[in-house]
Amino acid sequence: MHSLKKSLRKLGLDKFDKKGAGASASISTSGVRLHFQGQHVVVDNGILQVTLSVPDGIVIGIRYNGVDNLLEVLNKESNRGYWDLVWSAPGSKGIFDVIKGTNFRVIVDTEEQVELSFTRMWDPSLEGKFVPLNIDKRFIVLRGSSGFYSYAIYEHLKDWPDFDIGETRITFKLRKDKFQYMAMADNRQRYMPLPDDRLQGRCQALAYPEAVLLLNPKLRELQGEVDDKYQYSCENKDNRVHGWMCTNPPIGFWQITPSDEFRSGGPHKQNLTSHVGPTTLAMFLSAHYAGQDLVPKFRAGEPWKKVFGPVFIYLNSAPVGDDPFFLWEDAKIQMTTEVQSWPYSFPASEDFQKSDQRGNVSGRLFVLDRSISEDCLSAKGAFVGLAPPGEAGSWQRECKDYQFWTRADENGYFSIKNVRTGDYNLYAWVPGFIGDYRHDALITISPGSCIEMGNFTYEPPRDGPTLWEIGIPDRSAAEFYVPDPDPKHINRLFVNHPDRFRQYGLWSRYTELYPHEDLIYTVGVSDYTKDWFFAQVPRKKDDNTHEGTTWKIRFKLNNVDRKGSYKLRVAIASATLAELQVRVNDPSTRRPLFTTGLIGRDNSVARHGIHGLYRLHSINIPGEKLVEGDNTLFLTQPRCTSPFQGIMYDYIRFEGPPC
Template sequence: MVRRKVKWSWVFALLAMLIQLHFFTGVFSENNENTAFRKLLSINDRELVASRAVKLNTQNRREVIMSNGLLQVTLSSPDGEVIAIKYNGIDNVLETENKQDNRGYWDVVWYKPGDEGTYDKLEATNFRVIVADENQVEVSFSKKWNSSRHRSNVPLNVDKRYIMRRGVSGLYAYAILEREPGWPDVDMDQIRAVFKLQKDKFRYMAISDERQRIMPMPEDRVTGQPLAYPEAVLLTNPTNPELRGEVDDKYQYSLESKDNKVHGWISSDPPVGFWMITPSAEFRTSGPIKQDLTSHVGPTVLSMFTSTHYGGKDIDTKYRNGEPWKKVMGPVFVYLNKVSSKGDIYGDLWKDAKKQAWKEVESWPYHFPLSKDFPKSYQRGNVSGQLQVFDRYINSSITGAKYAYVGLAAPGDVGSWQTETKGYQFWTQSDEKGNFFIKNVREGDYNLYAWVPGVIGDYKHDINITVKAGSQFKLGAIVYRPPRYGPTLWEIGVPDRSAVEYFVPDPYPTLMNRLYTKDTMDKFRQYGLWEQYADIYRNDDLKYTVGVSDYTREWFFAHVTREIGNRTYQATTWQIMFELPYVDNPGPYTLQVALASATDSELQVRLNDANVEKPHFTTGLIGKDNAIARHGIHGLYRFYSINVPSNKLYRGNNTIYLTQSRSRSPFQGILYDYIRLESPPGRDT
């Protein structure tokens, strides 16, 4: 028998090839749903093939280190704060001059009813590994509320989770917050996650295609001149001379929830982007047009889960009588990217961040978080239907609710989704025929709510909807009949829940943000516009003549107070003048008034007599929105149908007087959405 001599070099080479092939096929099959291994769209994707397995290091009891060959994240233990992120040659993209608990953290603003608010950074007391293999690490930092420390800690059980995945250039973060039955009463104004970046590197901020720029340094705010509203500072001696004379105010960079998918900062040396990506708004509060903070001078990156911004105490979260509660905040995705120093650094990093945000949205709900409190797609249900509108004075037939906002939120009254802050909300926008599909809804009981751009009021479906895992709830055609009593005599504005269509003046040259000098749609974001009312209407208040005046040029966007000297303010009264060719005596007229915002205000309506002591109608004291001072153009929507007796009107000239009667400060005021006078029903005009 002849034995052939084996050439071991061939065998080793063959084994090496098999091992390499197994590695690559394993990576791609294991990460089939991983967006980083899809079609090579990302700037970083060319590096992903060469990335190493995810690793977890817990040898130092005070630190937990996760790495995947693309970045390294260090967490404090057992507190669960992000103290370092190493990426692209930067040892720590977070601000090393800050204390470790002031770099990457969660916090809650809370208080007992009647007390002052305080911050709780949700520092954990227990650390555990949920999973740690070559493809994913998920770690948990948790604490149970201790009633003996109830004065210093918010009464919540906390489980903060962080996930790192193979081939993914970032960190996923979410938290499970819980109140147990019988716990003390508490108010929670705000829940958020915060990241503070190296100020000497991250100078360029981007929150949308149009809203991005080189930003001031934090010390520029210290050397600047504080303005009347606390968060606003006039930059008098900035480190970048080109910014001298501008106003910096974090509220100038707010976004509506529906638009708040990605925002962040860019370092030019080395070219690195740091982004907060929010793939779903289901865990946010108050619906799709709730406004909130994004990124601002610090450089600071925020993920706002709840807040009272642009709504005040009306959207505060209150727990009473031992009410239990549990909610998953997130996951959100902290994404880091890079490019070469050639080309358009800012543009390329921003475009890539938007692509990554879209991938995350398409991947929602994520399949990889391991908490039982985060349901996967197969554990959710879908709701579909068609919303229609019938207003016989506009169209004799039922029409599709074009581009309506349709959503599921906790059962409540019409429009209650605006102030609902404890549960989950699921919103979509219908097509031009009113067809809608709300997918991946958590199990639970909901009402279906809607509103239609161009149509006043709110819709609520009269049937409660119970969503179960795998359910397909098909509503078919449902009809919204908006508030209407008679034909339109005249109207002012557009019913879009915003004051954006009205006259917004140019900013004072010494109080401007140059980012908003080109786009007329964003002029309302400039500081101090409320002061210009008294400049424009020096002697008399606003007078608007129906059929002659143009609301885009002659209806001031905010009904504010007037300063009369020494920080003393007076109420203002606006006039709407119109003619009636006749007065229909048998029935009442109707004044429909929709407000886009109100702040410590009272709207009084008088008919043809400005001096009568008792107004025909008053809202009473309403609103804590602060939308005027915080450059929001809208806050909470309020709607009033006001009965106008025919004996209060004249044939010929008439005047409606609108008084904003509260006048303690310059920031009190109303933003009108839309005003319409209807004649009595049955008469065609």
């Protein structure tokens, strides 16, 4: 850290503004005022001034703490602060669209609040040119608030053209001469490379465009490190606040998301946060770590309306002499305030439901696994949620509507508050147990409803007693062996870090560790934290092509019920254009006992995700295929046209015949 500070001094990036403007700005009592300046509109509350283009609704300027513009002034006005999306007609290539309004309205204009609307309405003359959606982008500035809010309403009317929407988000691009320290968690923050460091001649391209090796960065201490935006991905449930700090003057720019209800894929869906640019993102829809399963597809004139946000852009500053890293601590405090204020009372759109329009659901969840206990156990720490009606586990592929999640306490009690009106199923999964729970009865939320569901029990899949198991059923491969990265491809942030799997290039270490023979795991002898590689990926050959791999699980059986049926449970944490074939005791059989066929487009191996979509396979193994003494299971992943193809296992269990 000390050497980095020396480099920052050389670049003039360590000085504080001695005026301490931010300290006094935060106590401003000025009302909110609206100013029109030709093709721009400025919202000023005495703490900050936000300038937007009219009628586009692009944030072109944010003045705060004596800095005229926190956004990148070297960029075009349309490339500073904007909503965007990627859409396509069915079967067509995706189109990137920075959403520009065609009509501007002032919704609220008082000293307490200004709310602005920038709309782009669709009609048949625009078919093929723009996504068939009515889009209403809103921006809100409140009196005394050190920041501003943004949300949008997307609407597809009945009988409009079919389309897919692969991504939508809010993007802010900050000044590279001001913002160089990024923070997204207490243990995931650092001085970041500059965007110039990613230019040709200053870096080396790696296996995909997002990842580069820094050869000649302006901060010399970053030389030899990998920069890759996917190293800073985050699960929805943990993605509450992230952003950047400037040290001259000391300013923080933070994106706060107080609720997951409008994000796709549930609490474990992973999204981008902040990355080199300096860029900060509010992600609402994306296919990352899931593929087409998380791309909303609208067919047969399906009507649809959804509110994304509001999210809060929070600005803070530190007085002269204070530790600038306090800005991160303050941002976390503000995040808590925003979460406790959800749902907000001030958005003017009727499509955003306020607290009195919503309902609550509570209950208690138990788990019954008779191989562990004849009694019901409290579902300690269970993830419990309401999502649109579907099959058990369908919530992780849900991407059109709203979801509401919580965690059960030590005794399995849960409470889901402020649920939008509508029909839902209640879903759950319990750490330490396989499978997904769905409560059969439909739950209808009406305004002001408080539904007490009482007690209910999840019985996870189980046929017989556990003969052996590998891993922990937690929907992640993090407990398995994650190797150190190639020293030439390192991100120092993740050295000796709990998220060591976020290092670049770990897939290539499999070939180095198993150059000739694949992984062999012996039950009762091997240790899955040391002897089970975190991803079953192809092996690289001398001619730079790849070959599929077959892992062996060796185990002993003292007695075999030849007429009985055994069960192999394979929980998969992620799959990318992969296939799992299972054979028992004879690896040469042309047809496997079981195959998944081609599964998955998670791309978690390349994107350092440690999990993607959860899949559970239950495989019957006839007793006649087993022998007393030594047995071997062969797990083959034959797909090998890319080094990123493969499987991450969550948990494997071998059960005996039912007692």
